Amino acid sequence: xxxxxKVIEHIVGWMKNYALSNHQKGFVVGVSGGIDSALTSxxxxxxxxxxxxxxxPIHQGSDQVSRAQEHLHWLEQNFPQVQxxxxxxxxxxxSLRKTLPEPQDAKKAELSLANTRARIRMSTLYYFAALNNYxxxxxxxxxxxxxxxxxxxxxDGGVDLSPIADLxxxxxxxxxxxxxxxxxxxxxxPTDGLWADNRTDEQQMGATYDELxxxxxxxxxxxxxxxxxxxxxxxxxxxxxxxxxxHKMQPIPVCKIPENFLH
Numbered sequence: 001x002x003x004x005x006k007v008i009e010h011i012v013g014w015m016k017n018y019a020l021s022n023h024q025k026g027f028v029v030g031v032s033g034g035i036d037s038a039l040t041s042x043x044x045x046x047x048x049x050x051x052x053x054x055x056x057p058i059h060q061g062s063d064q065v066s067r068a069q070e071h072l073h074w075l076e077q078n079f080p081q082v083q084x085x086x087x088x089x090x091x092x093x094x095s096l097r098k099t100l101p102e103p104q105d106a107k108k109a110e111l112s113l114a115n116t117r118a119r120i121r122m123s124t125l126y127y128f129a130a131l132n133n134y135x136x137x138x139x140x141x142x143x144x145x146x147x148x149x150x151x152x153x154x155x156d157g158g159v160d161l162s163p164i165a166d167l168x169x170x171x172x173x174x175x176x177x178x179x180x181x182x183x184x185x186x187x188x189x190p191t192d193g194l195w196a197d198n199r200t201d202e203q204q205m206g207a208t209y210d211e212l213x214x215x216x217x218x219x220x221x222x223x224x225x226x227x228x229x230x231x232x233x234x235x236x237x238x239x240x241x242x243x244x245x246x247h248k249m250q251p252i253p254v255c256k257i258p259e260n261f262l263h
Contacts, residue, residue: 001171004178008046011163016047018161019135026050028128029137030121030156031084032193033060033067036139036164038185039176041071043163044137045079046179052128055086056121058093061198064191067184074182089120096120114194118155126158135160141172143209147216148238149245150205152194157248168216169209205241207234215239 001007019026026049029041033055044051053075055068072084096116103109125136138159144150145165151157164172169190176186190201190209202208207215214231215238227235 001174004175007167007171008043008175008179011043012046015043015137015161015163016049019047019049022135024133024135026052026081026132026134027137028052028054028125028132028134029139030125031055031068031071032139033064033071033185033188034139034190034193035169035172035176035181035185035188036141036144036190038071038181039172039179040137040139040163041075041082042176042179042181045075045082048081050132050134051075051079051082052132052134053082053084054125054128055084056089056124057086058089058117058120059196060193063188064193064198067182067188070182070184087124089117089124093117093120110195114192115152115155117194118152118192119158122155122158129160138162138165140165142166142168143212143216144169146249147212148205148241149248150192150201150241151248153248156192168213170213206237212238 015027027044027047029037029044029051031037031041031053041051041053044053053072055065055072057065057068060068069086072086075082076084093116097113103112122136128134129136136159138161139156140151140159140162141164145157145162164175167175173186191198192201192204205212211230211234215235218225218231218235219238219242
């Protein structure tokens with residue numbers, strides 16, 4: 001990255017201006033122990049506005065919890081206006097799960113419940129946002145939000161503003177390193193933390209972030225360069241994910257009623 005300090009200054013200024021222009025006092029952000037939420041919460045803190053950084057475990061792996069706690073402690077040490085809190089949502093999730101009817105398709109139910117975790121967290125973030133007149137800061141990067149749609153609709157996709165959604169994953173890592181985000185987070189394999197087996201993002205997507213970045217740029221450039229076997233597989237995977245997740249990335253469709261039906 002050519003000028004990380006300029007990128008940071010730009011994002012931080014944009015966030016602060018957006019909050020103040022909309023008469024909001026600060027930000028609330030979920031912290032998972034991953035690189036995206038670590039960078040986003042750090043950028044929120046750099047605005048100088050009040051920030052609530054929330055860890056919201058639901059059957060979370062111990063390594064994810066320890067990384068999240070390490071980051072929260074780092075934020076508290078470095079930014080006096082940041083408040084951190086852990087809100088365990090495991091009991092809430094289990095209560096809802098037991099209330100729901102028994103599913104006939106176990107595989108579909110597993111995916112549905114994984115997304116339910118993200119939606120419970122979104123509701124929790126907005127609870128704190130409403131209490132404080134804060135904005136919910138999104139943690140999605142460019143590949144996830146606009147490339148392959150790797151997020152939960154109205155879960156981690158339910159936010160007020162997206163500070164890092166124009167950054168590739170590699171750029172997220174570069175800024176996190178520049179800002180001194182704790183090394184355990186920088187070195188951990190990315191995971192959404194929504195599955196009992198702690199599968200990584202790249203296992204779910206079928207390609208690495210570097211490969212998906214390449215595919216996104218290849219598509220945008222409309223290149224006709226010859227591809228090797230692995231590149232063909234990655235490009236096909238990227239196109240498939242992009243196509244099947246367009247419903248997340250496009251504005252909500254509105255059924256327009258013909259005027260002569262109404263008047």
